[in-house]
Structure formats: C-alpha cells, structure tokens
Amino acid sequence: MSKVIQVGLTGGIGSGKSTVAKIFEAFNIPCYYADDRAKWLMEHDDELVSELKGAFGEELYTEGRLNRPWLAERIFNNPEERKTVNALVHPAVGRDFDKWSAEQDSPYVLKEAAILFETGGHVLSDFNILVTAPEDLRIQRVKDRDGSTTEQVKSRMDAQWSDEKKAELADFIILNDEKQPLIPQVKNIHEAILRKSN
Numbered sequence: 001m002s003k004v005i006q007v008g009l010t011g012g013i014g015s016g017k018s019t020v021a022k023i024f025e026a027f028n029i030p031c032y033y034a035d036d037r038a039k040w041l042m043e044h045d046d047e048l049v050s051e052l053k054g055a056f057g058e059e060l061y062t063e064g065r066l067n068r069p070w071l072a073e074r075i076f077n078n079p080e081e082r083k084t085v086n087a088l089v090h091p092a093v094g095r096d097f098d099k100w101s102a103e104q105d106s107p108y109v110l111k112e113a114a115i116l117f118e119t120g121g122h123v124l125s126d127f128n129i130l131v132t133a134p135e136d137l138r139i140q141r142v143k144d145r146d147g148s149t150t151e152q153v154k155s156r157m158d159a160q161w162s163d164e165k166k167a168e169l170a171d172f173i174i175l176n177d178e179k180q181p182l183i184p185q186v187k188n189i190h191e192a193i194l195r196k197s198n
C-alpha cells in the first residue's frame, strides 16, 4: 500500500493552527495534534519516560503526571535543555505519527505541530501549511486562553522561528488576523492539495 499523503500544519504560538486544524477536520481530513500527543507520549511511552527522567530527574513527574509548568520554565529559558527535550520527544512523536497515518483512510492527513520547520520535520511532509497572525494578536490570544503573562508567551516565541523565515519554506500560507475569513482560505488549500495529490 502506498504511503498516505502527509501535510504539515504549523504556526507560532497563538497563530490559530489548532483552530485551522478543526476546519480541515470539518472537511473530513484526519488531523494528528503533535503538541497534545507529545504530552501523552511523555507520560505513557515507557522508553521516553525513562529517557526524560534520566535527563531531568524524577521531579519531572508528580504521581506519574508530567510537571508541565516546571518543564516549561526550564526549557523556555534554557536553549540547551530545550534541545535535550526536543531530541528525545520529536523522534518518538515522528514514529507515533507514522503509525497513526498508516491507519487513516483519507486522500491526505494533517500533522498539526508548533515547531515543524525548526526541527527539519517539514522535509518529511508532502506539503506544508503555515498559519500566521500579527504578533500582538497572538500574544493576546494566548493570554486570554491560558492566563499566561506576556513574558511567558514571548519566551516561547523566542524558541520559534519568525513567520518570515517559515514563510520561505511553506507551500501554503493562511492569514488568521480575524479580518480574512478562515473557511474560504482552508477550502482553497484543501482543494489544491486534492488536485495536486491526484
């Protein structure tokens, strides 16, 4: 059986990539949510759990649950520690995604991931979609959604590439500035991918 067409869907923090993914799902396209799945694997993939404990110590977990604020504080203020987590988590997510993709019956599948170009993961996709939005709007959205501070959002932005740099590598770009309607943009890309994949 030939490999299903894989489409990366990325965007910086608060760009609205999960919101865009939900629209693709409404067009019956299966979507793999890498950030969510990564957190699940970090608690349930025994090999990954032991590698992470080896790198960060037992205090990374409290009663088997990942100590997320503790880890976020560490990795978004320390590039070396972020590199360590990325090097352990991303290959595990890649394997899990490939397994999931092979089980889907669809003309193509989406992988929604916050960092895709940054990890080089985009080369494994057949196409890559970038969601963009003005930086101040992205910060406000995340503050409203999570109660984060501006500084916390900015420290995550600093761990990601700029939209300009990502745009050079994207096949499609969606502008989610709350002025341009999202559904027609998604529909156009969905139809273009179906045409290109036939």
Ligand SMILES: CC(C)(COP(=O)(O)OP(=O)(O)OC[C@H]1O[C@@H](n2cnc3c(N)ncnc32)[C@H](O)[C@@H]1O)[C@@H](O)C(=O)NCCC(=O)NCCS
Pocket: 012, 013, 014, 034, 035, 036, 038, 039, 042, 066, 067, 068, 069, 071, 072, 075, 082, 085, 086, 089, 090, 093, 113, 114, 115, 156, 159, 160
């Ligand atoms: C530090 C953790 C526990 C914080 O969890 P939290 O629920 O607060 O955030 P969540 O995972 O939903 O991520 C929210 C946003 O933070 C940013 N972010 C998360 N991980 C990273 C990273 N490694 N590099 C840059 N930005 C990141 C993204 O914009 C993401 O959409 C979590 O982000 C994590 O384990 N990250 C490392 C693993 C990883 O790279 N996951 C994402 C890609 S597979």
Ligand SMILES: Nc1ncnc2c1ncn2[C@@H]1O[C@H](COP(=O)(O)OP(=O)(O)OP(=O)(O)O)[C@@H](O)[C@H]1O
Pocket: 011, 012, 013, 014, 015, 016, 017, 018, 019, 020, 035, 114, 141, 142, 145, 176, 177, 178, 182
């Ligand atoms: N076009 C829009 N109109 C109104 N609200 C929006 C729009 N796009 C996104 N939002 C809101 O902004 C917040 C961030 O969007 P979303 O969670 O989709 O972003 P994300 O890129 O997946 O973020 P993260 O990287 O933090 O996971 C959410 O609360 C979402 O409901």
